Amino acid sequence: MNKNEMLVAAIQNGTVIDHIPNEKTNQVAELLGLNSLDTPVTIGNNFRSKKLGKKGLIKVEDKFFSDEEISRLAVVAPNIVLNIIKDYEVVEKKTVTTPDEIRGIVKCNNPKCITNNEPMSTLFNVVDKEKGILRCHYCDMEQDINNVELI
């Protein structure tokens, strides 16, 4: 366990999400639905980071996220690490894998797209995972995963 993580209380079981770009911490919390959890959640910002300068950190007790939940983070913070904690030890480190499709998270850039004109979910196919290109399932407009607007 490194010094940064020592700044907040260690957890016995749960998930520690590390290397969150500072400005993305709230979006990560939102995408993982942390507001609706009833287990203890610690959300912190401005921790020192060699790579990022400042970083965000989230600890969630007694909660292990599914791969599907984790893949939602690809649109805001593809480089974060999720430490799976069991009995105070990191037993696994999970990274974010870009999914093949992204449903209901990202807004389509095309104002004339049906998804912006009808109460419905958006759906994007990830057509190039390396370059991060999303294509709208409905209007075919492409956009950059690093430059998306969340719903």
Place this chain on the structure above:
Amino acid sequence: MMELHNFVTIADLTKEKILYMIRMAQEFEKHPNREILKGKVIATLFFEPSTRTRLSFETAANRLGAKVIGFTDPKVTSSSKGETLKDTIMMVSNYADVIVMRHSIEGAAQYASEISPVPIVNAGDGAHQHPSQCMLDLYSIYKTQGTLENLNIYLVGDLKYGRTVHSLIMAMRHFNPTFHFIAPKELAMPNEYKIYCKEHNIKFQEHTEFNENVISDADILYMTRVQKERFSDLMEYERVKNVYILKNDMLVNVKDNMKILHPLPRVNEIAYDVDSNPHAYYIQQAQNGLYARQAIICDVLGYNYDDIIKDNTIIK
């Protein structure tokens, strides 16, 4: 139980399916008047007006013995009161066996096809897709050339916004075409379609000049309209507006088999003296739309080629 389909995009049709649809259209051209759809109701929902496309679909349905319901002006429908597309589609699907829809919003037909219990035929969704136009273009090319393989296809005019030319590139990818893109810089073929060509090994050349030498090797000359409202720079429009006009004297050196297509309506991009030239084909092309759309309507309802050739409802 017949298998129902949607007809929403041309992009994912296989080579076999395209050739199959052409064979179907040929049968309807032989015998366009039938009662195979007697007892069926076809809805034509035109959320934006398009007289030509609507008349073509409604004629196709009528000549197959179906009854037609629908609207031609969204101002008189509940959409103008704020009804969602979903509610309109669900309501009409209570009444009709097929919904043919035209909408200004892109992806509207795809969405409708996901929620509708009856087949959806896309009659155009904004700048996105217009697959029945593409089908009739393919049928026209096949009919005039006897094949879709190895053709030199020249696309002229507005290649940036013209959805018909984009669909044609995608549909022709199966048939080893050579494309020539002839357009002013401001309306040049977008990069994404040039990338598409490279990814699918489609040969293409770009030209900004449009004259008799450039088109001398064409099998198909596909004209489109250069629209003033597409230009941000009106000086540029004034400069190019008369460059991409096909005149009769440009046709002296063309190949015998060459045919001129145009999705219509034309304004001035084909001079009227071309109309009587044997290479002109755009009016017959529109007629082919009838047969292509008869094939589309029957296909989405689950009628196959066998049903069409063994059809005993033909009116002779």
